[in-house]
Amino acid sequence: MVELQKVVSFCDRRTRRKDIRDFPPAHNGLQIENNGVVTKIGAAVDAGERPFQIAAEKGIDFLIVHHGLYWVPPVPLTGPAYRKTRTAIEKNLAVYGSHLPLDCHPEIGNNALLAKALDLTRLETFLPYEGNNIGLVTNAPASRDELKYRLERLFPGGVVAMEEGSERPQKIAILTGSGSSAVEHLAEIGVDTLITGELKQHFFNIAQEEKLNLFACGHYRTETFGVRALAEETAKYFDLPCEFVATDCPL
Amino acid sequence: MVELQKVVSFCDRRTRRKDIRDFPPAHNGLQIENNGVVTKIGAAVDAGERPFQIAAEKGIDFLIVHHGLYWVPPVPLTGPAYRKTRTAIEKNLAVYGSHLPLDCHPEIGNNALLAKALDLTRLETFLPYEGNNIGLVTNAPASRDELKYRLERLFPGGVVAMEEGSERPQKIAILTGSGSSAVEHLAEIGVDTLITGELKQHFFNIAQEEKLNLFACGHYRTETFGVRALAEETAKYFDLPCEFVATDCPL
Amino acid sequence: MVELQKVVSFCDRRTRRKDIRDFPPAHNGLQIENNGVVTKIGAAVDAGERPFQIAAEKGIDFLIVHHGLYWVPPVPLTGPAYRKTRTAIEKNLAVYGSHLPLDCHPEIGNNALLAKALDLTRLETFLPYEGNNIGLVTNAPASRDELKYRLERLFPGGVVAMEEGSERPQKIAILTGSGSSAVEHLAEIGVDTLITGELKQHFFNIAQEEKLNLFACGHYRTETFGVRALAEETAKYFDLPCEFVATDCPL
Amino acid sequence: MVELQKVVSFCDRRTRRKDIRDFPPAHNGLQIENNGVVTKIGAAVDAGERPFQIAAEKGIDFLIVHHGLYWVPPVPLTGPAYRKTRTAIEKNLAVYGSHLPLDCHPEIGNNALLAKALDLTRLETFLPYEGNNIGLVTNAPASRDELKYRLERLFPGGVVAMEEGSERPQKIAILTGSGSSAVEHLAEIGVDTLITGELKQHFFNIAQEEKLNLFACGHYRTETFGVRALAEETAKYFDLPCEFVATDCPL
């Protein structure tokens, strides 16, 4: 049993919460309090009604989420917003959100952990947002085919591959989640190959016109790494149990 | 015992909620659900922590408020915002907000009921906002002194009187709450005397320069009428008990 | 051989171009002139470099596109923007864009033709944008399973199905391309089932919370219908050859 | 008899006019010229018609004001704006405005002089605005009761006290005039007690929810200190007579 405030402080420090400016209206940090005590830690990609229910069933009372409550503000507290909030309050479930800090973190960020899972090595970062680079650049495997093979092994749910760039890329850019903001910045860093979660439709044409390799592996699937890592580290630090709350999100 | 949805529908209809556009970010209507059943109705000016506590203690499970939850958005749900929301959810307290609809309503609006309490008769309305007039114009008593006497009797907590206009005004403008938006429109309707709740400091000079009578009777005190009337009507309609939740707000 | 201006006028009239306001910066109508004469008509979803090349190879000199040139403005005319424009000008390829007019058209719009391909019957429209409804509501097949079966037959490339709503929906909403703007308006029209092209990731949670059936069939794939139909009608009217310019867009 | 330009330069330097950015549309510095010569200095809180008349009657030809002419721009020069401007021009009355510079000045600012009148000692400043802190933090008297006693003695016209914080505050925050912008920044500086001029109504609830002591002593009354001090210093420096132009502003 650990004080809520200590768990929050650990997560704030570990993710460097105050140093990373996020896209409005994201609100990183503690999003819902509980009774002040934490006994079990959980992680989920989304602050949705179902993840809250599953977390409550599992006895979790501190849930770390990547997409927090305030993208779609819970105003008014009626319907799903009421049920979601009531679940958290009645089940004593504290909710902690961490978005960009858990994308770009050099050790427990989604980009870094995805690179690691693909056996790629960090070279540099790119895509500055309010003072921090939110994208990662790594070395490349021997060939684009090898890269695709590793991606399909890691993401058996399917990889959308637009292979219009070089067959032997020298460097790989990684931006988990939505990759649309990254594409136009690839040329500046001399990279033609991007691994990401989802891309808007017109990027297919841009891939052809700019001769790029774009791999879209699923928004959800590329963003399970960070919350899970933070939850595990936090649980270990405080000697608490820990569990990941998976959903079958196909997007 | 009445279904929550029926009570909400009654209030929506009675206040013509859908027809009155409010100032953003006011959100009129049901703001927090409860378990779906109403047994006692309450009214309070503000959706504050203390009014919620008092309402819960009184067994109220449907609280009508004038200043709803979303002027200061409850984001994140920590500290007072958490306590306030937890009180509502744990005590099964539904909260219903009605702001402009309860200012300008011809029968149960703050303006109309304040006029009635002063024994003044409605003549017309003024101050259009998104299709509705939110201020009231009434006949005048015999003299400004008589008006001031009635105001001080109705508001023993104190009336700030700036008497720079005519001693025998022909018509009286009323805008409960903050009156700052009304002052510059008095000339258009041929009125030099305004009863309101609060005014910014520079209106003292404007009173002197434009030769106006401005009476500031307290924001809170001028806005207890509407919620109380709606609560009483609703309770009577559904044959439920009803109580007003007073605070000692001095502003 | 037909005058360019006559072909443009026909398309403008047939799509009611002047009556349909589009999202900025979409520019419907003639986007690139040619030498003033049309001999073969083509259709493509995107105004991309590859579609222009294929069209030129096929001898097309009037290409109707759904996603026109100005979503990503061709400024400056260097790199792909230069090559794309040079291809059009050197190959005498006129380009005609029609976006929302070809989504919402009751006969040759993407929504209507997709409904027809699914054997569904138009009931009403929804989702107003600047005076026109851009979404379609149809009757429903016997069951959600039957609907999914038809979708998978029509789109063998894959359908992302989020089946959280009713198993026997009464009505079906259709919005080709990006469906994100439609979801929050389904409740107003009493529909819980949407067929669309692509959806952002958080709509998975919304499907679960609001109990909706959302079918994402691919942005490109749901928008080949309109341009093809307009091209065929135009070609027939002027007795010209016609060809569709397909790409293997996986998004 | 002193040159106007010298008096203006003295005031500019003494208030560090160029270093303090004010809220738009405040315009600090000389607001109305006169014939170029100053013989008597005056001070008033507001650039109102009555203060101008009184100043002219007293033979003042250089009037320092806190709330200058351009909060309510004198456009067009008809009615009160014409009379006010004509009074100044015909009576040869130069008007000099100084707003934020006379709030936050460490010696002759409203905050500092109010602290001094209450026998409180400056500790630090808070509430940054465009590079300057505009609020003051002082030590505290022995108890909240003692503080309230001193306030009521200094402001016999009345003090609105919302006493929801600690009974023995350690530090006191001061922001003369409107205090609404200061309240949400009290926690950051570890202070729960604010002395100010006026507060909007909802701060009563915030006082209760955040457990704060808020003392509203009147906007006008808390802002007579700075202009008076600057006028007296300026008059002494140039060996000119000086007079304060009081009004009975109740706000």
Add this chain to the structure above:
Amino acid sequence: MVELQKVVSFCDRRTRRKDIRDFPPAHNGLQIENNGVVTKIGAAVDAGERPFQIAAEKGIDFLIVHHGLYWVPPVPLTGPAYRKTRTAIEKNLAVYGSHLPLDCHPEIGNNALLAKALDLTRLETFLPYEGNNIGLVTNAPASRDELKYRLERLFPGGVVAMEEGSERPQKIAILTGSGSSAVEHLAEIGVDTLITGELKQHFFNIAQEEKLNLFACGHYRTETFGVRALAEETAKYFDLPCEFVATDCPL
């Protein structure tokens, strides 16, 4: 000797002041009061210091101007703004501004009177702004040469002629003052010839590219007609003397 208010009302009615929305921050109507009595009427294009001085010397106490005081707001009242205002107030000079109402008026507007001076006949109007058309379309003389001849006779100070359109225009567009906003609307009304005051430099290229005749005759010179006509009509109506205040403005 006539009451100021009567003169103002006459001008307001004659120019339909309340019905013509002007470009912000233009303020049409009375801009500076005087002692309430008018004995001599004047007209000037600009509310400048020199026109005010000349008007005062001529004994004018009601000056009608086209470009009023508030294009460059007189804030603060120091330097030229002070001298200008002091001149008006000390010399008892009321100032009345009328901008768009005196451009587009069918009888005493600058467009209409310029057309008349060129012996051209009104056909229709164009260039809608907030509900009123502010440009005029007239018949054409026999040839562009004839038009140019008449212009050079009327404006001996010089006419900048860009003759890239037809030699025998069928209709002529007129917009006095700045014509930049009119050029792109000429095609819609089937006109290729514009008479105006001034044009930005890039319109030379547009003239060549769009094959237009553009005649720039001077902003000042094309806008002396309206104020003079209104002043004369007003003076005649009230049986007062009247004088035009000319300057040698070369722009």
Add this chain to the structure above:
Amino acid sequence: MVELQKVVSFCDRRTRRKDIRDFPPAHNGLQIENNGVVTKIGAAVDAGERPFQIAAEKGIDFLIVHHGLYWVPPVPLTGPAYRKTRTAIEKNLAVYGSHLPLDCHPEIGNNALLAKALDLTRLETFLPYEGNNIGLVTNAPASRDELKYRLERLFPGGVVAMEEGSERPQKIAILTGSGSSAVEHLAEIGVDTLITGELKQHFFNIAQEEKLNLFACGHYRTETFGVRALAEETAKYFDLPCEFVATDCPL
């Protein structure tokens, strides 16, 4: 025969393109590609249809312009925009735009070269825009008359002189093209005399009120210097022929 990319790089470096932020939507640098090879360099003030035609006739395949293509965006490519673009593409004409960099350059900028042509010596710069001063201050000739004499000799097409300032100015400010943004900053640098291209009409009054000498010599005529100098330097560096494309722009 030189590679296009080398010519572009030379111009970028010489004009310090990346260091000078321009007014949106100006786009400095290469605006239209060609086949990648340059054989003859040209210069023109405007990216107009006629300058493109003349350049093509002269065999120019790299045209430097001051007012580039994107002030009036070429969208859609129909009418003049199509013809202009087709001329460039079919005639293999690369277009390079350089606006502010060629106004403020200390050696080949319009300001500097105009000063040199008038035999004036650079003293300092003024008028900061996004980190660079875009105006020039020089010494003065013996008298204003001498200055005017030199201007009329340099610009025989006519100089609009508003001589309301000192007869013996000490310093001269220069801003080629539109000078409207410079006038209000003259006092700060202690200058009363401005040489520029064009001025809006109300600056005549400002000249009189602020006692300024304003010389408007024509927007086009004051901006032929920079493009010509850059073209000549570039041609010399690469040993290519060079030609200036003049138009008879009277503005």
